[in-house]
Amino acid sequence: MKALLAINVLFWLCASYAYADHNEEVEKFIIAGQAATYDCPKSNITPTLNSYLASDDLAKGQKDRLSLIKSHSLICVGQYSQAQDILDALLDDEAVSKSSALYAGAVYQAGFILDVQENPQRCNYYAEAQDLARDRFSDIYLSAQLGLITVCNQHNTDISVKLGKLYALLEQFLEIGDVAAIAHIHNNIGLLYGSIGQNELAAEQYLKSYHMGLEVYETSNQLATLISAISANMASGDFVAAKENIEIFRKANLGVNTPLTNTWLHYAESRYYFRIEEYENLRNSLLKLHFYLPKVSSKIIHRNAKLYAIALCIHDDDAQCVQSFLAEQEALSNSEHKKFLAKRDYLWVMTHAYFYTGNLKQAQRTFRRYAQVSNQQILDQQHSGRVLGVANLHGQITSLESELEQQEAQKYRSIVLLSLAFILLLAGVYFFVVKRYIKRVSTDALTGLLNERAVIAIMRRLPTAQDGRTNALALIDISNARTVKQKYGHIAEERALTAVSECLHKVTREEDIVGRVGSEQFVVCLRSINESLAREFFERVQNGLADTQFIATVGEKVSIESQMSVYLSVEGLSDIEDVLSDMRDSFVAPKE
Known part of the structure; x- marks a missing residue:
């Protein structure tokens, strides 16, 4: 009997040590896997993360923090509904402390999902996340603060006040040299410029965020600001810059290749070809886009993909397709339809669809609405330019950034000068000798495909x-x-x-x-x-x-x-x- 008792004690001691080792291993994983709210967790942690979440022998606190990392990862690949399910469970769990970083992070992520969906309730979540994180969790506090400045109180806060706040934050983080936060602020300045129709300035800010983010962000998160820059290019009518940035995105995406980034790429291409009315290229881009669409829950992308497809139906003289689309639009409720009436692409397609079906009266009415929206956007841009004192404030920001760049340039100039010749030599050998040889021996001469x-x-x-x-x-x-x-x-x-x-x-x-x-x-x-x-x-x-x-x-x-x-x-x-x-x-x- 004593021998049996001794064996049992030994067994439980061994099990306890194994359990402790396992939990320490999980704790190290959680610390390494967490990312700031304005970045994304590394994509290669997903198998291990799922394995830990499926385990039954984790402490509840660890499982909750793993769940928050999981929801963050899902948001980064566009799986918003799955992320929302996880966040709802965490926010409804009375055992989760409302003073914890876990709870504040969950509140912010829920607000971000609502932001993507353009739901006004996002502001309530951002305000709560800011209060919960104040003086405690710096990345959550900054992201919530930026959300409130950029997308909330648009009608009762002067835009120049909002931009002034962003400028003050930019100056603060430039002083401490936090590149990730600086890139995040540039992105929000771009969002604010875009909201008032200053799309050229928005594109410039997005590109600054993208280039700074190359140093500090996960690759998938880097591409988010680049796709924003492409959208701003097209909104401003700069299709040359849009095409150049699409090609940059395509090359960068070769190392990412997620359903979300592939959706972004083919969506940007489809939008570009729709805008310049190149219908055969639009057809090919939409084929690729529809392959990835089921994996991404973005209402805006789904809606616009349908619009571009209808433009293609009009071009292809597909009467049944166009009539089905019009019937679907006319069946919308007044509230749903009202949301679309402020969208220029929607009004453009509707005008052409009515004209195609011979409903000239409705086509004329829709075109008038299209002209009103276009003219109002022009007036809004002119007004915002005067109100903001855009040139002055933008000059201050540029000057401040130039000072930082000059300091960094001075620091590294000597190293760059010494190594430049060697790098150029190696690059020349690789690109002109090795790369050409590899391409020649691996390519079929007639078709250009792999041999x-x-x-x-x-x-x-x-x-x-x-x-x-x-x-x-x-x-x-x-x-x-x-x-x-x-x-x-x-x-x-x-x-x-x-x-x-x-x-x-x-x-x-x-x-x-x-x-x-x-x-x-x-x-x-x-x-x-x-x-x-x-x-x-x-x-x-x-x-x-x-x-x-x-x-x-x-x-x-x-x-x-x-x-x-x-x-x-x-x-x-x-x-x-x-x-x-x-x-x-x-x-x-x-x-x-």
Whole structure:
């Protein structure tokens, strides 16, 4: 009996030590995983975070703090409804102390979600978060304070007062050199300028925030201010700057590649092509945008994507599509419809839709409303310019920033001068020798796609798909390539293969693996994707090829004929050569 008691005591002591070690490990994770309210948690913590949250042997306080990190991560990728569920549970939990950083952070995050949805209740949450965080939690206090200044009391507070407050905060944080906070303030100055129609100044502030944020923010959070700059560029009519910034966003997004940032990218492209009325490019951008839309809960993006699609329907002479849209709009309640009547894009599309359907009276009425809104925006911009003394205040801010930049430049000038020549030499060697060589040996000369050796090497290194997803591969055989060569010659065959590569480039995404394998075959590989989405995507590829034609000879066009074999695997593709061999065997031999 004593021996049994001793064994039990020893067991519980061991369990206690293991429990203590586990909780210490979790505590270290929480400290490392927390991010300021104006940044985002690192994306690579998600698997460990979910694992800890699923554990049953955590202290409640730790589980609550992990939940707040989870909601913050969800907000950063646009999953607002899931984040709201977590926040509601924390705010309704009577065991959570209202004097804690946890509670203040949850209140602020709830206000931010309402802010994204343009819900006036956001101001109540920002005011509560500011009171809870005052003199205690600096990042929450600053973010709540900025929210109150920027989006609250717009009608009863002079804009110059608001800008003066932001300027005072900027000066304060410039003195202590807090780059993350400074970038955050610049972003809010941009928001304030945008709210009064000063979009050129807004774009300038967003870009300052973006470039400063490159030093301190997580990559996904860096892109938020860049997409704001693109929106401000388009609102001001500076489409050249908008296009340049879209390309910067596209390159930066290669290292991020989340559903939210991909939605932002294709939304910005769709908006750009809608504004300059390039409908074929708009069609391609909307195809990519609709692939990501279900994963993002942004009412504004969903609403505008529908508007751009209707503009495309008008261009395509799709009467049923336009009539369905008008019927849907006319069925809206007065309160819902009133919200849209202040939106220029909405009024522009409605005017064209009514004109297209022959309802000239309604088209004229809507156009008058469009003209009123446009003229009012111009008047508001002129008025805000006078009220703000924009040039004077903006000059003060610029001067203050220049002083800071000069100090930093003086500090690092000697280091830069010494290392510049060496860096330029290395860059020259890399870009002009190594990079060109790599591109030449990995690219198919005719189509510009990856060649067989390169595409197989990439697919062989694909990791195992996670979370119930699959690695999806399509092998495409151009069935009539040999027939075209026999009938029209090798130049016509090359035109056919070039037309195929152009089609694949249009319908696929930046992250997809696309290459030419063999003389008449191509591969499209989708990494870690939902199976149903993969099949839908491949169907769209096949439809695109079916609609593709090329000029075989003068005055004669020929359609592409193709076969597709699809392979789905949860595992990687280390045996890709065998997989491709089996897929080739499945093709029906073309009739001579």
